[in-house]
Amino acid sequence: MSLSNFVKRIRDIMRNDAGINGDAQRIEQIAWMLFLKVYDSKEQDWEMDEDDYQSIIPEECRWSSWAVDDKSGKAMTGNTLLNFVNNTLFPTLKGLNVTPDTPIKKSIVKTTFEDANNYMKDGVLLRQIINVIDELDFSDYEESHAFGEIYESILRELQSAGSAGEFYTPRAVTEFMAKMIQPKIGEKMADFACGTGGFITSWLKELAPLIQNTDDQADYDNSIYGIEKKQFPYILCITNMLLHGLDVPKIYHDNSLLRNVLDYTEDDQFDVILMNPPYGGSEKAAVKNHFPSDLASSETADLFMSVIMYRLKKNGRAAVILPDGFMFGTDNAKVAIKKKLLSEFNLHTIIRLPGSVFSPYTPITTNILFFDRTKPTTETWYYRLDKPEGYKHFSKTKPMKLEHFAPVVEWWDNRQELSVDGFDKAKKYTVQQLSEGLGYNLDQCGYPHEEEEVLNPMDLILRYEEQRASLNAEIDRVLADITAILGGTKRLPYTDRYEQAWSKLEDINKRFPTDMQKSILQLAIQGKLVEQRPEEGTADELLPLCRDDKARSIKEGKYKKEAFRGAITNNDYIPFEIPDSWNWMFISDMSLFQEGPGIMAVDFRITGVPLIRIAGMQTDIVSLEGCNYLDEDMVVSKWSHFRLDLGDIVISSSASMDKIAEVNEECVGSIPYTGLIRFKMYGGIDKNYFKWFIKSPCYMKQVNEQKAGGTIKHYGPSHLKKMVIPIPPLAEQQRIVAKLEEIMPLVRN
Structure with a gap:
């Protein structure tokens, strides 16, 4: 089958099913079906290799029995298929008889389905999805290997579907960490919050070339251990392991924080630990009881750091991603954790990562800590990894690549202190400097010119x-x-x-x-404040309305002739991903805008047409405060097309750039002065949504990139024509406005 459009085909079908609401449900729906397809392929191999193999899945619930369409006309579809999936398949797999003696490769079926759901409500569409998945041929090595890459793209989509603290670690990062940790045959590695298995697959990739015989292969197959708390990533991880050829994936659906760390013995320890612990997740208060009182932090990443220290073998090695909060934090628990780290482990290297490594799904800035359990720390090297030349930031379309770590790799074995423009890029600190001198503040060798960080x-x-x-x-x-x-x-x-x-x-x-x-x-x-509703349509429906209104404005002489560019598809203009039902548009395609004319003081009159000044922009309603006046006849002959209409939005584009106001009856017919820009929305664009957008970091970032001038910065229509805005369906725009009007007063107060 053509793998290049596999995900797109499934997405297009699911988009028509009323039961699928959002990316998270779509990916979860794909996950359990893919698992059954991959598991069925594995079972066929096991049946050939084992004379007495017995499937844990009853025959009628095996993929090959109910999902495969042999074109005989007997394949279930419609309500029959829905009834089977909801009332036979799921209850059967959730209720499988599993005992402590059940082999892992069989028990994973029940574990996988414990919290799985079928969200689809249309049995015909469900049949279409099943047929697409069943086209995959895992007996074909090349196709199976190629699908591994497709599966990576499915996992990447978890970034936008995930909640706070849960996101896909870029493959470049996991591969760099696995490479620098230097795996050896016979070692066992662990990830206690393994998510979809990124670190494990990178470990296996680095270890595979070292296999020389059957004993090595056996060690390779038994070299991994993972725990994942959430059901959804667990399903994806198990499927990932099966795709990578592990018949007995030692991945457990559990919570690593629910065992007292003092109970761990040498049997619970590992040679290598590779992790990106969840940040900001919440655990029940009782979880703290599983840690010594001085290490009992309320921050999930801190607790995982303690687990890692208790579960790393003597002479073991670890590479762990931690947020800046861990680095600069000096609350009592963090200080205690860092004291333990420096006094009992050798924290030899800290790599500072650019803030956009996980962009656009979280701007949290992170660090990689490399340490081993060989001796107490005597010195720690820092290296600040800067973005490669030509990159303002990483993104989904311009992600971080393994090659971007080349400067670190080159420096690693030939360490020397470096500075760029007077700022430390690589520097060595003694343990005394980090502890006594800096009070365990590990936030050193930071980025000198960081972009504003907008966290969720x-x-x-x-x-x-x-x-x-x-x-x-x-x-x-x-x-x-x-x-x-x-x-x-x-x-x-x-x-x-x-x-x-x-x-x-x-x-x-x-x-x-x-x-x-x-x-x-x-x-x-970003489309994450309110849910998307299929019945509200898509932003595509607004394009003809905007196009026609723009054409009318040009015909009436309000706008210079300019093509309507429609939905933006060029990734160079797109700052971040938005829902499928939204569009990126140029601001000039969704509104008429004009900067007020530059009028000389000699033209001012005592009475006449008001000329709105910045003094009239001090509230959310335009006023005549501080205005001048113009001769009516002069306005008619020279500036009539600048007259303000009821409901126009006026913004300040010079000096005080945070002024936004709406025109009321008092100011209808007045003229905005230069430095003020009026906007008139085209059809399908809610003016209040636009007002909120103008206050957003996305808009202000574009302004800061475009504005010009010396002492007093400004921007104008020529700059606005280059700026973009994310547009939801009209009904969703209105729901966003309502939600913001509900939330913002609470934040301000």
Whole structure:
């Protein structure tokens, strides 16, 4: 079959099913069907290799029995198929008899289906999906290998479907970490939050060339161990392992944080640990009881870091991705974790990663910590990996590649301190500098010119809580020092430290509401604030309305002749992924806009047509405050096409660029002065959605890239013509506006 459009074919069919709501359900629907198809192929191999092989799946529920369409006309479809899947297949597989003696390769069927769901409601469409999947021929080595790449594309789609703290680790990152950890035959590696199995497959890829005989092959097959808490990624991981030829994938559906770390023995430890722990996830309060009190953090990534330290073998090696919050955090639990890391492990290398490595699905900035259990840390090398030349940021269309790690690989075995433009790029710190000098703040060798980081709301709240906890802990430590001084047992210079911590705490409290507003707006224009509803249609339906209104504006002389460009498909213009039912459009294709004319003071009059100035833009309604006046006849002859209409949106494009106001009855017929731009929406565009978009980080980023000028920066229509906006269906625009109007007052207050 043609694998290149496999995902697209399935997506196009599912789009017509009323039961599928969003990417997460679509991928979950694909997941359980793919698992059964792949498992059926494996069972055919096992039947040939084992004389007495017995499937755990009853015959009528095996893929080859109910899913394969032999073109005889007997294949189930429609309501018959739906009834079988919902009332026979799922209950049977969920209720399989599994005991502790059941082999893993059989028990995984029940585990896989424990929380799986069939969301499709149209049995005919379900039959079409099954037929597409059944075209896959896993007995053909080349096709099976090629499908591994297709499967990677399915896993990548998890990024946009996942929730906070859960996202696909780019393959370039997992392969780099596996390469630098240098696997050896006979070693066992673990990932205690393995997701879809990215680190495991990269480990296997790096280990495979070392196989020389059957013993090596057996060691290879038994070299991995994974745990995944969430059902959905677990299904995908098991399927991934089967596709990679592992007949007995030691992947368990469990929560790594539910066992007391003090209970681990040498039998529970591993030679290598490769991980990207969840960040910002929440666990029940009781989970903290599984950790020593000083390590009992409320942050999931911190808890996983403790698990890793307790489960790494003596002389073992680890490479772990951790967020910046772990690096700069100095709350009591983080300090205790870092103390343990530096005193019991050799933290030899920290790689600072660019903020857009996981873009566009999370802007969380991350780091790779390489350490081993050979000795306490004496020194730690930092290396800041900069984006390659020609990359403003990584994205889905321009993802990070393994080759982008080449500078690190070249530096790795020939380490030297480096600086670029006066900023440290690679630097060595002694353990005394990191502990005593920096108070366990590992946030060193950072990026000198970072773009503004717009986190999603949950990640923003997590960062705020981490920063607040760190500063409160610092204040507590200072107060303890003061107490000691008053008691006459200790004398430390505490005043500066106290004022600095208190000042930073005030700063993050003051900044948090603004950061949260940006975060929510970004979520809204990414299509993640409200759900998509198939019955509301798509943004394609708005294109003719916008096209016709633009043509009318040109015909009436309000706009210079310019082609209507429609939905944007060129990835160079697309900042991030949006839902399938949305379109990216140029702002000039969805609204008429004009900057007010430059009028000399000599033309001002005592009365006449109001000339709106920036002073009239101080609220969300345009006013006559501070306006000048123009001669009526002069306006008619020279500037009549600039007159404002009721409901127009006016923005400031010079100096105070955050001013947005709507025209009411009082200002109808007035003229905006230069530096003010009026917008009139074309058909199908909600003006309030546009007003919120103008306040978003996406719009302001484009403004900052386009604006010109010396002391006073400005932008105008020529810049706006290059700017883009994500457009949902009209009904969804209105639901986004309603949700924002509900949420934003809470954030402001």
